[in-house]
Amino acid sequence: MKIALIGLGTTGRIVAEYLLKEQVLTMVLCKKSSNKAGKDLGEILHRPATGIIVESIDNLEEKLLRERPDVLIDFSQPVFLRENLALLARCKVNVVTAVTGYSEMDVKRIKAVTRSGKLGVVMAPNITYGVNVLLAIAGIVAELQVDCDFEIIEENHKNKKDSPSGTAKKIAAAVLTSLSDSGGCVDAIPIHSIRSGDTIGKHKILVTGQYDQIEISHTAFSREAYAEGAHKAALFIKGKKGIYEMKDVFGLGMSKCKSVINKINKLNSGQCCCG
Ligand SMILES: NC(=O)c1ccc[n+]([C@@H]2O[C@H](COP(=O)([O-])OP(=O)(O)OC[C@H]3O[C@@H](n4cnc5c(N)ncnc54)[C@H](OP(=O)(O)O)[C@@H]3O)[C@@H](O)[C@H]2O)c1
Incomplete structure (x- = not known):
């Protein structure tokens, strides 16, 4: 599993630490003209060198085709996916976007690209x-x-x-x-x-x-909860196409809720709900 990460802000730094620990982080990206570009990730995280050099998103296509990550985890801002969605589909890099604040038009575009079978995306405004x-x-x-x-x-x-x-x-x-x-x-x-x-x-x-x-x-007591959710979502979306939510990642869809309601109804009617 090879994961790329974009966004090294308040949350992205914690996610980077977590992914390093899991030994799945192979690429870290930052915005154009960021002063983080060219630095070892360890310098930004105030830890020993990691060997991962943070790269700006200039010539992103070339960089993704060189590194070929399975999934990109996005903790940046809506503008990143807005501007790079088609490029990610071309490079066959699936996405977990934890970013919030997308417009309705953004969501429509993401759905259209994933429906055309070109990309797998987990939309995760609620990642824990x-x-x-x-x-x-x-x-x-x-x-x-x-x-x-x-x-x-x-x-x-x-x-x-x-x-x-x-x-x-x-x-x-x-x-x-x-x-x-x-x-x-x-x-x-x-x-x-x-x-x-x-x-x-x-x-x-x-x-x-x-x-x-x-x-x-x-x-939430710790931002590590976001990192754990993002890692789970990346494992889930690897090799898939289409659009998903975190409830799909965690198996908390309608059938699970209906089964809980059935259990409550059984309890209310005095039937045993075990087994
Ligand atoms: N889904 C969830 O449960 C969850 C949990 C936490 C956070 N979030 C979301 O995750 C996002 C980041 O949160 P945060 O608290 O870490 O924010 P933050 O501290 O403001 O960090 C944002 C990061 O994005 C980078 N960035 C800004 N514009 C960019 C662009 N055009 N292209 C690439 N990178 C860009 C910034 O780079 P510089 O540092 O170089 O400026 C910074 O590293 C927000 O949308 C937040 O709502 C979601």
Whole structure:
């Protein structure tokens, strides 16, 4: 497995450390005219030399064809994939993009390229296992609590560029889908965003009824959770074509949620749900 990484910011550096430990990182890219180009990755990570020299994305095609990574993990900004999607398809380099803040037009283009069978992409605005379990739970709770008010509160570090977070938007979409499948009629789920300090990522869903309230929350303690998710997604997308989400990577799709709901129904009807 050969992984290339683009983006050595707050999160990308942690991802680089993790991939080095897993011995799968073979190429690190940075934006044109970045002062990181030409330096050993170890110098940027404040550790001994790694032998991996960070390269700028000038002449990217030539560099990818030389190194031939199986997958590129992207922790940069939306502009990178916007400008290099066709080139990555030509070079047959699949992508895990953890980047948030893509426009609807960006997503349409990515879908079109993957549908034409030229590229495999994991779109991962929510890359940790814990957040994906939260998303699944949000869908289940919305199915069971159709008449409640749903609100999302998210907190992230003060330098985060997009607001609300990609994860908060995904939670809202999961709740809306479940509500409309269960006969609810809500147009939008309010999202409240807080940007302060170095908060790594907190998402809370408030489900408020007439007499009580449920709170479901996820807090990331370490950015290594992002690195672990990105590595899993890269292993998953190697050699595949098409567009996927992290729920596909983690096996948390509809059938898993339905099986949980079936278990709850069995418990409620007094039947044993083991076995
Ligand atoms: N999916 C998730 O669960 C998850 C988790 C964490 C972060 N993220 C997302 O990952 C992205 C990066 O987050 P971060 O906190 O690490 O941000 P950051 O600290 O601002 O780092 C961004 C990195 O991207 C590079 N970059 C900027 N423009 C570029 C371009 N045009 N081409 C190539 N590289 C470019 C920057 O290079 P310089 O350093 O040279 O300026 C920097 O290394 C954001 O979209 C964030 O929302 C997602």
